Amino acid sequence: MILDLDRFIEREQPRWRELEAMLGKLEAAPGVRLDLDGSLRLHYLYQKAGADLAKVRGQSAAPQLRAYLEALVARAYAEIHENRARASAFSPRRFFTRDFPAAFRRNLAAFWLAVAVTLAGSAAGGALVRWDPEAKEVLLPFDHLMGSPRERVAREEGSPDRILRQPKSYFSSYLMTNNIKVAILTLVTGFAFGFGPLVLLFYNGVVLGAVAYDYLAAGQGRFLAGWLLPHGSFEIPAILIAGQAGFLLGAQLLKGSRDGGSMRRLRAAAPDAVILVGGLAAMLVWAGIVEAFFSQYHEPVLPYAVKIGFGCVELTALAAYLGWAGRRKPEEKLP
Amino acid sequence: MTGAATHTAEFRTPENLVFSVTLAGPAIRFVAWLIDMLVIAAAASLFGRMLTLLSVFSEDIAGAVLTLTYFAVSVGYGMAMEWFNHGQTLGKRVMRLRVLDSQGLRLRGYQVVIRNLFRFLDMLPAGYLVGGAACLLTRRCQRLGDMAANTIVIRNAEPGRPDLAKVAAGKFNSFLGYRHLGARLRQQVEAGEAAIAFQALLRRDELGDAERVALFRELKEHFAALAPFPPEAVEGIPDEQYVRNVVDILYR
Known part of the structure; x- marks a missing residue:
C-alpha cells in the first residue's frame, strides 16, 4: 500500500491525541470508570489506532511513527483487555x-x-x-x-x-x-x-x-x-x-x-x-x-x-x- | 503473546492487532540500576547528615532510625517508584526503560512487589550475576524477578522524528518532482534499510574515503533497484547525494 505519510499523519493525529488523553486520564486514576459512550469511544479509538499501525508497519519512512503507534496501542490494549479484578486501594x-x-x-x-x-x-x-x-x-x-x-x-x-x-x-x-x-x-x-x-x-x-x-x-x-x-x-x-x-x-x-x-x-x-x-x-x-x-x-x-x-x-x-x-x-x- | 524476534516481544490482540515492544538488555538495565543505587546512596547520605542532630540526644536511636530508613528505602524504592510511576524508577526513566506486564496488561501491585523482592536473589553472588545471566539466557530477557512476577522490561520508543537538518539533501532534491516514485520508495524500503542509510549519512566522516565511496555506491544500487528514478533525475548525482535524496524523501 502506498501512503502519503504527511497527509496520513495530518488526518489521523487528532484521534491519536484524543486516545492519548483518554488513556492519560485512566492511567492517572485507575478507579475511574468510563460510561457506555466513553467506553465505546475508547474502543473505537483503540481499533482505529490499531488499523493505523497496520498501515504504517511496512513503511520504511515511519519508524518513529510506528513506535509511537505501537506504544499507544499497547497502552490502550492494557486498559481495555485488563479483566483481572481491579485492586482496591491498600487498607x-x-x-x-x-x-x-x-x-x-x-x-x-x-x-x-x-x-x-x-x-x-x-x-x-x-x-x-x-x-x-x-x-x-x-x-x-x-x-x-x-x-x-x-x-x-x-x-x-x-x-x-x-x-x-x-x-x-x-x-x-x-x-x-x-x-x-x-x-x-x-x-x-x-x-x-x-x-x-x-x-x-x-x-x-x-x-x-x-x-x-x-x-x-x-x-x-x-x-x-x-x-x-x-x-x-x-x-x-x-x-x-x-x-x-x-x-x-x-x-x-x-x-x-x-x-x-x-x-x-x-x-x-x-x-x-x-x-x-x-x-x-x-x-x-x-x-x-x-x-x-x-x-x-x-x-x-x-x-x-x-x-x-x-x-x-x-x-x-x-x-x-x-x-x-x-x-x-x-x-x-x-x- | 506470540513468538518474538530477538530483543522484541510481539503481541497479537484478540482483535488481531499486532504490536511489538523492544526488550531492554542486561547492560542497559544494569546502568539504570546503577543510577538507582546512586539515588538511594545519595538519599541515605543526606538522611544520615540530618540524623547527626538526633545523635546528639541519642546515638542509639539515631543508629536505629538510620538502619530502618536505609532498609526501607533500599527495599521500597523500586516498589514505590515502579508502582506510582507506571513501571519506571528514576534510573529506568533516564535510560528510557519501563516495566510491563508480560501479557501487555496493566502492571499490578503484587507484580511490582514480587519483582523487587526477587532482587535479593538476582543480585547474588554479586553485581546482579544471577539476574544478568538469566537475562542473557531467556527469550524475553527476564531476570528471575521478572519471571516470578510475569513482567518484562521494555525500551520506550524515542519520541519525535530524526534530525533531518544533519542529512538534508540541500535546497534542491531532484527526486521530489517524482511523487509516485517517492511513494514507491517509501513502500519498498524497509525501516531497517532506511535507518542504515540515515546512519551512514550521519557518520560519513568516521569512514575512510574508500569505505565511504563503496558504502554509498552499495546503498545507491540497492535503492535504485527498489525504485528506479529516470535518468534525467539522477544524471550527474554522486552516490552519496543519491542516498541523501532518498533519505530526504523517506523521512520527510
Whole structure:
C-alpha cells in the first residue's frame, strides 16, 4: 500500500491525541470508570489506532511513527483487555483483619510442610549435639551460644546492670532488618522448585534443635523458654510463613504444564505470596522490638514466669488470629 | 503473546492487532540500576547528615532510625517508584526503560512487589550475576524477578522524528518532482534499510574515503533497484547525494 505519510499523519493525529488523553486520564486514576459512550469511544479509538499501525508497519519512512503507534496501542490494549479484578486501594485494616490470615489459611498445606521441615531439622540438630557435643561449634552461628549454657545463665543473671545499659534501639532495628532479609531470601529461593526454603528451614531447625538440646541437657530449660518464647513466638512462625510462601511459589513450578502452565499458576499464586510477606514482615518488626527490649532481661530483673507467660499468650493470640481472623460467617460466604 | 524476534516481544490482540515492544538488555538495565543505587546512596547520605542532630540526644536511636530508613528505602524504592510511576524508577526513566506486564496488561501491585523482592536473589553472588545471566539466557530477557512476577522490561520508543537538518539533501532534491516514485520508495524500503542509510549519512566522516565511496555506491544500487528514478533525475548525482535524496524523501 502506498501512503502519503504527511497527509496520513495530518488526518489521523487528532484521534491519536484524543486516545492519548483518554488513556492519560485512566492511567492517572485507575478507579475511574468510563460510561457506555466513553467506553465505546475508547474502543473505537483503540481499533482505529490499531488499523493505523497496520498501515504504517511496512513503511520504511515511519519508524518513529510506528513506535509511537505501537506504544499507544499497547497502552490502550492494557486498559481495555485488563479483566483481572481491579485492586482496591491498600487498607492496612483490611490487610491485617482479613487478607493476611485468609491467605495464610488458603495455603495451609505449605505451612505444615514448613513446620515439618523445621521439626526434622530440629530433631537432626538435637541429635547431632547429643551424639557429638563438638558439633555445636560447627552448627551454631552465634558466639554467645558456644560456651556452657550454665556459665551464660550465671553471667547474665549475675550482671543485670550490663543488660540494662546496652543500647537496644539499634539492636532492635538490626534484628528486624536482618530477620526480614532472611525471610525474603526464604521466599525468593522458593523459585528454585522449593529447594531454597527446604534448605533454609532445615538449617534453621538444626540451629534451634541444637540450642534447645544444649540448654535442656544443661538443666536450663526455664532460662531457654524465658529467653526464646517472648520473641520466638512471633519470629519462628514468621520464618515458617516465609517458607510457606516460598513453597507456594516452588509448587507452581513443580506442577509442570498442568492448569495452564507454571507461569499462569505463578501469576495466580503471587498475590498470596506477597500478602504473606507483608504479614510476616509486621510480625518480625514486633519480634525485633520484643527481643531487644524484653527477651534480653532475665531474673532477677524479670521473672521467668512472666516472660514465659507473655510468650505463651503471644503464641496463643497469634494462633487464634491466623486461624480465625477474617473468617466469613456462613451467610456471608459467596455462592 | 506470540513468538518474538530477538530483543522484541510481539503481541497479537484478540482483535488481531499486532504490536511489538523492544526488550531492554542486561547492560542497559544494569546502568539504570546503577543510577538507582546512586539515588538511594545519595538519599541515605543526606538522611544520615540530618540524623547527626538526633545523635546528639541519642546515638542509639539515631543508629536505629538510620538502619530502618536505609532498609526501607533500599527495599521500597523500586516498589514505590515502579508502582506510582507506571513501571519506571528514576534510573529506568533516564535510560528510557519501563516495566510491563508480560501479557501487555496493566502492571499490578503484587507484580511490582514480587519483582523487587526477587532482587535479593538476582543480585547474588554479586553485581546482579544471577539476574544478568538469566537475562542473557531467556527469550524475553527476564531476570528471575521478572519471571516470578510475569513482567518484562521494555525500551520506550524515542519520541519525535530524526534530525533531518544533519542529512538534508540541500535546497534542491531532484527526486521530489517524482511523487509516485517517492511513494514507491517509501513502500519498498524497509525501516531497517532506511535507518542504515540515515546512519551512514550521519557518520560519513568516521569512514575512510574508500569505505565511504563503496558504502554509498552499495546503498545507491540497492535503492535504485527498489525504485528506479529516470535518468534525467539522477544524471550527474554522486552516490552519496543519491542516498541523501532518498533519505530526504523517506523521512520527510
